[in-house]
Amino acid sequence: MFQIANHKISSPVIVAPMAGISNDAFRTLCFEFNAGLVYSEMVSDKAIYYDNKRTMDMLKVSDDFHPVSLQLFGSDISTMVYAAKVLDKKTNCDFIDINMGCPVNKVVKTGAGSAMMKNEDETVIIVKQIIENVNKPVTVKMRLGWDIEHLNYLSLSKKLEAVGVSAIALHARSRSQMYEGHADWSHIKILKDNLSIPVIGNGDVKTVDDFIRMKQETNCDGVMIGRAIVGNPFLIKEIDNYLNHKEKIEVSIDDRFAYCLKHAQKLITLQGEKLAVSQMRGLAPHYLTGLYDSTTYKEKINHIKSYADLENILNEYREFLSHH
Numbered sequence: 463m464f465q466i467a468n469h470k471i472s473s474p475v476i477v478a479p480m481a482g483i484s485n486d487a488f489r490t491l492c493f494e495f496n497a498g499l500v501y502s503e504m505v506s507d508k509a510i511y512y513d514n515k516r517t518m519d520m521l522k523v524s525d526d527f528h529p530v531s532l533q534l535f536g537s538d539i540s541t542m543v544y545a546a547k548v549l550d551k552k553t554n555c556d557f558i559d560i561n562m563g564c565p566v567n568k569v570v571k572t573g574a575g576s577a578m579m580k581n582e583d584e585t586v587i588i589v590k591q592i593i594e595n596v597n598k599p600v601t602v603k604m605r606l607g608w609d610i611e612h613l614n615y616l617s618l619s620k621k622l623e624a625v626g627v628s629a630i631a632l633h634a635r636s637r638s639q640m641y642e643g644h645a646d647w648s649h650i651k652i653l654k655d656n657l658s659i660p661v662i663g664n665g666d667v668k669t670v671d672d673f674i675r676m677k678q679e680t681n682c683d684g685v686m687i688g689r690a691i692v693g694n695p696f697l698i699k700e701i702d703n704y705l706n707h708k709e710k711i712e713v714s715i716d717d718r719f720a721y722c723l724k725h726a727q728k729l730i731t732l733q734g735e736k737l738a739v740s741q742m743r744g745l746a747p748h749y750l751t752g753l754y755d756s757t758t759y760k761e762k763i764n765h766i767k768s769y770a771d772l773e774n775i776l777n778e779y780r781e782f783l784s785h786h
Contacts (some may be wrong), residue, residue, distance in 0.1 A: 467599035473498035478688030487728035495698035507536030507545035529556035537573035550596035562604040576637035599628035609638035631662035650680040693748020722749035
């Protein structure tokens with residue numbers, strides 16, 4: 463348990479923002495397993511400014527599950543402040559997070575995401591303006607720096623803390639590493655030792671043991687997990703269980719398949735069957751990872767056209783597994 467601004471965070475398990483995944487349906491699953499805080503996928507300041515319908519739909523936050531952080535990306539001060547005000551006044555999110563971590567080209571070439579780390583002073587001005595114009599706490603997610611020669615996370619974080627940022631999540635890779643190589647957790651410890659606001663560590667946490675190690679090695683307040691939770695929200699429950707009861711739990715095949723279908727059902731409620739099924743073609747295979755002969759069934763899932771197709775394939779696979 464720790465606190466960001468005036469919000470109590472009940473568990474140190476924090477779920478990362480993931481493009482195309484972290485919608486309200488996915489967030490709800492994470493909260494059912496006791497996540498402490500869940501981020502939305504990043505939304506564009508310009509898309510909010512131009513009132514893009516698809517983006518505005520992404521800002522919906524369920525009343526029942528909190529706290530949620532809506533993550534904003536952009537680099538233009540006027541549209542960033544405008545978009546932050548929309549998140550502040552017209553959504554029921556708990557935190558507004560500024561993305562300084564996204565490494566993908568189409569984001570950084572506009573000066574947003576990781577590119578914001580290249581110009582500290584301009585970035586601090588943007589964040590300060592946002593904080594002065596909203597009531598909700600503002601947080602930042604960043605990387606170590608643009609590349610290995612420019613690891614400026616510490617100097618930038620100190621400046622952001624000084625203008626009123628409420629917490630910082632650090633993905634312990636540089637932008638040039640993208641998602642490759644190893645995350646260097648020693649930098650998370652350095653950040654934690656140098657700031658008085660909460661620090662959330664991120665990078666390469668895939669198991670309960672990884673979680674324990676990151677907490678012990680860095681003393682971070684929260685541990686942010688991203689890709690390892692896709693198709694495996696049970697990891698949140700496993701960590702929660704370990705923290706509260708010091709015991710490990712086994713996840714049955716029935717549980718996996720039931721939650722895969724539940725994820726699909728929640729997506730259908732959120733987006734309608736057509737869109738939900740196209741998303742599940744990418745998401746459902748993750749629920750099968752590590753199971754015997756999963757490749758065959760993952761391939762079948764790539765071609766589903768309806769919820770019933772997904773249900774039939776999982777039933778067929780369950781039957782197959784019961785004989786092998």
